[in-house]
Amino acid sequence: MANTHLLLLSRWLTPVPAFLAPITRPGCRIGYVPTASSIYPDHAWLDLERDTLGQQGYQVTDLDPELMGAAAFARALQAVDAVFVAGGNTFHLLGALRLAGADRAIVDAVRSGLPYIGVSAGAAVVGPDIAPLALLDDLTEAAPLTSTEGLGLVEVTVIPHAEGTVGGRGPVEATRKRFGNDHRLHFLRDDEAIVVSDGTLRVIPG
Template sequence: MRRLLLTSSFSATAGKLPAFLEGSPKNHTVAFIPTASLPQRSDSYVQEARQAFTDMGCRIDNLEVSTADPETIRQSLQEDDLIYLSGGNTFFLLQELRRSGAADLIRQQVDQGKPYIGESAGAVVTGPDIGFLDAMDPRSAAPDLDSTAGLALVDFRLLPHLDSEPFTEVTRKILNRYGDDRPMVAIDNTQAVAVCGQCLTIL
């Protein structure tokens, strides 16, 4: 059964993790993937997420898929208890997940029931397609990306940061343009979407 916790801001919603896991995350090892943040000017949200996991007693296994060798990626994704993907540029993240082979490994692990935690870009990439987010994230960050098809771990498109600064205007623009095309779930920075098998709950 697939188990995913999708957020706009992990540090703001970390308190929802124990309920999602149905137990304390203490002593869980996190395959911590900050790749999406590389094209960004600031990675403060990555540091905040790392601190939130640490405060809950988790052990961080940093996994930068854009530079890690295939064996390191395989070992981390297979052996760590949780998989976390940070926010940042969704197109760059998808490009590097495919190029490194991490995309297929993540799908395998999630299909086997390993919990996946995605923040912003890390949440969007789980959907069937990420093309709708080009008003928020510049595609130019991923010049080698030849398709916007996502990981298809969920059957809906996740729109993060709804009505949350500095994304208030652009999230409404995206929702107005694409909201009726396919299933879309929009959440603000205080909300999270929990997916357990075929069940979806907004926390």
């Protein structure tokens, strides 16, 4: 198995260049997956992320598994230098990836060495189980989901916006109390990022 490279963010994209520089070429092509937010009418923050990546010098191309077949999505992953999975509703993200057959394509690509950048829901979905996000995201908004088992690329479930910037501190603390004993949780603040390289996890400024 190739060395895996993941950058997990709560909000800001500042760490992206330093993460990608050692493992990709300058001006590399990033496949942007907007799926987690497809159920929301306001996509302003997605446009901001695309613009930010462009300003950082990357070529950004949308990869939308809800509009592509599984084979086409897998081929598209082979044509990019990194995959970026945006935030939104974690349950919808996982459900939509499964319905499209894109979950396995992402896992296979990342395990083969494709760098993965995940923000908020995109960071949470790579863990072992997204059930602990139940107090932070609305399950009723999600695509059909028969299991909350995540992509399993890391051994912890990331809880983004840990300082309460989305929904306040109450749901975050309730998540800690309800799920902390049965799940390995990592509470990630907006000013932090997680870098995972071949199973080793370290926290850096975000």
